[in-house]
Amino acid sequence: MTDISIIIACLNGADTLAETLDSLVAQGSALSWDIVLADNGSTDASAAVFAAFATQHPHIPMQLVDASATRGKSHALNVGIRAAAGRSLLFCDADDTVAPGWLAAMSRALETHDFVAARFDIRALNPEWVLATRDSIQTTRLRRLPFEPFCPVAGGATLGFRRRVFEAVGGFDPAFAVSEDTDFCIRAHDAGFTLKLVQDAIYNYRLRATPRAIRRQAHTYASFDALLRRRCAAAQPFLSHKPWTMWSARTFRLLVEWIRHAVSLRQWDVAERAFFSKRLGTATGDFVGSLAFRVAPPVRAYSIRRSGAASGDEAALQQ
Helix, strand or coil: CCEEEEEEEEECHHHHHHHHHHHHHCCCCCCCCEEEEEEECCCCCCCHHHHHHHHHHCCCCCCEEEEEHHHHHHHHHHHHHHHCCEEEEEEECCEHHHHHHHHHHHHHHHHCCCCEEEECCCCCCHHHHHCCCCCCCCCCCECCCCCCCEEECHHHHHHEEHHHHHHHHHHCCCCCCCCCCHHHHHHHCCCCCCCEEEEEEEEEEECCHHHHHHHHHHHHHHHHHHHHHHHHCCCCCCHHHHHHHHHHHHHHHHHHHHHHHHHCCCCHHHHHHHHHHHHHHHHCCCCCCHHHHEEEECCCCCCCCCCCCCCCCHHCCCC
8 A cells, every 4th residue: 555645636727737746746755655636527638737747757656537427626535535545645736836845744744643734835826916815824823713613724735634534534525615625624623633734844825816716716615614604503593683784784885995996096906906806705605605505694804905804704714
């Protein structure tokens, strides 16, 4: 059995997959390791890019598995994990990279811990204006869930765990289009596993790079935040008056401020548009998620200004 398997869940990742694989094949480790690409139904050249790397690097076992039966990252991850030979499992998204020494650091940590996570670096792959739209995430410490069970959580692609964690938790839940990683961390915590941050393992995370993509991502994360809160019994009843009143008032102020800027002579730069898009996406996602999962929206601010501090829920859950 292989010591470490690295799982990449991929859907049409050909544009960035080569960069991801370059960073992986450059890793060194005394342990045996392999790479598994779980293809979730790509229609681009992802499979061809992966096959070319496998040919160019025969010393690293590389396996392509068909994970197209059900669309969704959770399904692809579960298929990839079940096909992998590793005693322990690491992950990398098809649009991210890992820094030198990541594999060695993660494998050392897994010798003494069942469940670990690398640190994010959001500067390596992103322009400065994109960084202005995001809070620091998982750089010096793990985020904590802002409601019970208040456990540490981490971005899924930064995770590493021994196979027994996957078996105890039961895999990633396909009910989550996003936030499957947070849900997995919660269930691992409930199963008795403690998540450990590996300070010297660096994962380079690529952020969304257009206002539209930023808005859509924020919307989706906020939508599934409602399912997380419902499952953790942290959500208020759907017809609770106060959360809906606060959501309405804060969303109205967000839109009024946007109109005030739109009719003025002020020109927004791309960072300002992106920051507003993120807040708007969060507001609409809270509404849609609350309707879909029959819970009241969370109480958080939708500031239009980049200087506005994110609320606990947003800083804790949105990646």
